[in-house]
Amino acid sequence: MNCTPQHLRSVVEEVIHLAVETRHHIHQYPEIGHQEFATTQYIAGILADAGLEPRVRPARTGVVVDVGAGGPIVAFRADIDALPIQEKTGLPFESQNPGLMHACGHDVHSAIAVGIAVVLSKLEALDGTARFIFQPAEEQFPGGAQDLIDEGLLDGTDSIIAFHVDPALLAGKIGFRAGPITASSDQFHITVEGPGGHTARPHLTADTVYTAGRIITELPPLLDRLIDSRVPLVVVFGSIHGGTADNVIPSKIELRGTARTLGREVWKRMPKLVDQLVHEIASPTGATVTVRYATGIAPVINDEHTISEARFAVGQILGPHSVVATQPSMGAEDFSAYLEDIPGAMFRLGAASEGRDPVDLHSSRFDVDERAIETGVLAGAATLMGMLSCNWVGE
Incomplete structure (x- = not known):
């Protein structure tokens, strides 16, 4: 395999227009999780036109395609679903599907994956296989990754990588971090019940409003006193309903x-801790409480060796100025499901334009600097090639 930066750049130049066009089309026709039927067919069609053999899942959402043959097998995951947001960017390729928008960069992730797959197919034979997983329903709870794992799409895979656009990082930069990079995400539903009564005589009933108030204000700080303070934990109430008069x-x-945390051991303890503390807080009030705790997504914990390999490859193809350190986020990513079985890492892809105020993910005005697409194709291809025993020759 020709492992020179010049050769890879020349092939990427041939393909980059296809990746950008792919992003525009997917962005223009967004689909919600588990309903990405047209997106799936579009991606499969592009890959087939490039001479590859994509495999569409039986559910008709999600695509897998292999480039190369034999082992090792390294995977690149791209999510394909959109969000229920009415777009307000004014882009010429703005969403044509009312109430739906690619506001988290999944259109960019998918376009980059298509670009990398086509680039690698044009190179000399790989020393192994690059597997591209176009995953549905990342934005759903608990996420679509586990469905693909249960179907065996990860079988035989040795490691896996992914990008996520970062609106706070300039385009052209790739952010790296070993260890936790995104948090877990669990959901809880607490019901507080009592016989009800007159607000003039709360002593004759169980004051459910008072009990709920205690739970809201006391649960987070009590949790802080029971876990290691060096492990970030965020417990936030988003919905409170009760009473009509x-x-x-x-x-x-x-x-x-x-509930979100960067610590895997804390994540495992949370269901029992929340249930225990809620009952203890409510006990003196006489109200009855029920806790339904749904364990969702584990924290993404990047493998140190994978990060090291990627940093080196990206430095070779983009230059050391493009390699930067990044901080963890308390947002969640079901990419963590893949890391339950194999090592891997998620990298931050700079998507901000210099001189412009960043617009955060999940905003109706979110957009990316499209230079990030070429950066992603170059960095992703270089990293996969390096993981498949490509010894980079400097310029």
Whole structure:
């Protein structure tokens, strides 16, 4: 395999227009999780036109394609689903599907994966296989990754990598971090119940509003006192419902929220801890509480060896100025499901334009600097080639 930066750049130049066009089309016709039927067919068609043999899942959402043959097998994952957001970017390729938008960069991830796959197919025979996984339903809870794993799409794979666009990092940069890079994400639903009563005589009933207030204000700090303070933990209530009159103590109040942590051991302890503390907080009030805790997504913990390989490869193809350190996020990513079985890493792909105020992910005005697409194709191809025993020859 020709492992010179010049050769890789020349092939990427031939393909980059296809990657950009792919991004525009996917962005223009976004689809929600588990319903990415047209997106799947579009990606499969492009790959087939490039001479590859994509395999569409039986569910008709999601595509897998291999480039090369034999082992080792290294995978690149790209998510393909959109969000229920009405786009307000004004782009010439703005969403044509009302109420749906690619506001988290999945259109960019998919376009980059298509670009890398086509680039690698044009190179000399790889020393192994690059497997591209176009995954549905990343934005769903708990996410679509586990479905693909259960179907065996990861069988035989030795390692896996992925990008996620970063609106706070300039285009042309790749952010690296060994260890935790995104947090877990669990959901909880707490029901507080009592007989109800008159607000003039709370002593004759169980004051469910008071009990709910105690849970909201006391649960997060109590959790902070029971776990290692060096492990970030965020417990936030997002929904509180109960009561219809100002002079009636309601018989039922429902609380919903999320719990997120970067620590795997803390994540495992959370269901029991939350249940225990909620019952202890409510006990003196006489109210009855029920806790339903849904374990969702584990933290993404990047493999140190994979990070080292990627940093070297990206430095060779883009230059050392493009390799930067990054900080963890308390957002979640179901890419962590793949890391339960094999080593791998997620990298931050700079998507910001210099001189412009960044717009955060999941915003109706979110967009990327499209120079990030070429950066992603170059960096992703170089990393996969390096993981397949390519010894980079400097310029």
